[in-house]
Amino acid sequence: MSILLQIEDMSVSFATPRGNLKAVRGVTIDLEAGESLGVVGESGSGKTVLSRATMGLLPGSAIRTGTITYKGQVISDLPANEVRDLWGTGMAMIFQDPMTALNPVRRIGSQVTESLTVRLGMSKKDAKLKAIELLKRVRIPDPEAMLRKFPYQLSGGMRQRIMIAIAVSCNPELLFADEPTTALDVTVQAQVLELLTELRKEFNTAMILVTHDLGVVAGHTDKIAVMYAGDVVEYAPTRQLFNNMKMPYTEALLKSIPRLETPTGSRLPVIEGRLPDPTKDEPGCPFASRCPYVQDKCRAEKPPLTDGGNKHFYRCWFPIGGAK
Numbered sequence: 491m492s493i494l495l496q497i498e499d500m501s502v503s504f505a506t507p508r509g510n511l512k513a514v515r516g517v518t519i520d521l522e523a524g525e526s527l528g529v530v531g532e533s534g535s536g537k538t539v540l541s542r543a544t545m546g547l548l549p550g551s552a553i554r555t556g557t558i559t560y561k562g563q564v565i566s567d568l569p570a571n572e573v574r575d576l577w578g579t580g581m582a583m584i585f586q587d588p589m590t591a592l593n594p595v596r597r598i599g600s601q602v603t604e605s606l607t608v609r610l611g612m613s614k615k616d617a618k619l620k621a622i623e624l625l626k627r628v629r630i631p632d633p634e635a636m637l638r639k640f641p642y643q644l645s646g647g648m649r650q651r652i653m654i655a656i657a658v659s660c661n662p663e664l665l666f667a668d669e670p671t672t673a674l675d676v677t678v679q680a681q682v683l684e685l686l687t688e689l690r691k692e693f694n695t696a697m698i699l700v701t702h703d704l705g706v707v708a709g710h711t712d713k714i715a716v717m718y719a720g721d722v723v724e725y726a727p728t729r730q731l732f733n734n735m736k737m738p739y740t741e742a743l744l745k746s747i748p749r750l751e752t753p754t755g756s757r758l759p760v761i762e763g764r765l766p767d768p769t770k771d772e773p774g775c776p777f778a779s780r781c782p783y784v785q786d787k788c789r790a791e792k793p794p795l796t797d798g799g800n801k802h803f804y805r806c807w808f809p810i811g812g813a814k
């Protein structure tokens with residue numbers, strides 16, 4: 491396999507009235523062609539900022555440092571418009587709420603065919619045929635009728651299938667999916683993720699899947715980066731992470747996975763306590779005040795990212811099961 495995307499020591503901060511807000515603090519991750527990375531963490535941990543920073547889609551108030559390399563070319567120094575050209579059809583995105591991503595006043599047909607005519611230069615007739623094929627691939631019944639509908643006429647799950655069809659239409663090498671299923675109920679979530687994984691494998695598409703739910707990434711990623719307060723605190727191949735979890739924070743996240751019987755939207759039990767203030771730099775481990783295993787050293791000194799072998803990295807003085 492070859493390295494598709496490399497992010498080295500990336501930090502992102504925002505100038506805010508309350509001071510400099512550090513949203514991402516020196517993150518290093520990479521992605522091979524066809525590989526799938528899950529980025530997991532509580533709300534506010536920096537997942538969206540990390541992925542938007544990688545795509546070059548940050549607001550003007552953001553300051554980004556570090557290096558991003560895409561297919562061997564350093565793209566972090568390029569202006570945003572050049573980055574977008576460079577991604578070309580190679581990168582696609584799926585967002586949490588397809589209602590805001592789809593244009594409400596345009597029919598599904600024109601939205602699915604748009605990327606095919608604009609980005610791939612297909613004729614309208616060919617694009618329509620391809621659109622029908624794509625809708626079949628995402629298992630939409632009666633695709634011809636679907637092309638004539640407006641987004642408001644569809645269920646959340648159907649809208650997300652349309653978004654997936656649009657995202658894979660140009661056969662991208664890299665797919666960013668930011669909370670693609672959180673707005674859906676649990677059964678539909680599972681179907682949409684299955685579909686995404688199936689298409690990804692078929693087209694050998696790499697994916698960065700952002701979610702706050704460790705359960706969601708379990709079956710759909712090759713490796714996982716757990717984020718806490720802007721840091722990657724645990725980074726490991728998926729199986730390795732679940733079999734040999736090192737971080738108390740990851741363990742707490744796992745315990746907070748909602749069960750099937752919990753109603754949609756309620757997430758109990760949650761991890762007690764709160765994320766530290768991102769505008770302050772307190773000494774010690776940022777998770778110390780919430781950690782069930784905290785010791786004096788944790789309050790005094792921030793743990794470095796430790797290489798535990800087996801491609802497993804973690805940031806903890808007293809990892810679960812001991813070091814290595």
Ligand SMILES: Nc1ncnc2c1ncn2[C@@H]1O[C@H](COP(=O)(O)OP(=O)(O)OP(=O)(O)O)[C@@H](O)[C@H]1O
Nearest residue numbers: 504513532533534535536537538539540549702768
């Ligand atoms: N445009 C912005 N200006 C200032 N601060 C921002 C901006 N965007 C994000 N932040 C801050 O950066 C931090 C990380 O936010 P981010 O959206 O990446 O979290 P997240 O992990 O994606 O959370 P969620 O699960 O809720 O989507 C938060 O403290 C957030 O308030």
Ligand SMILES: [Mg+2]
Nearest residue numbers: 537538539668
């Ligand atoms: Mg987010």
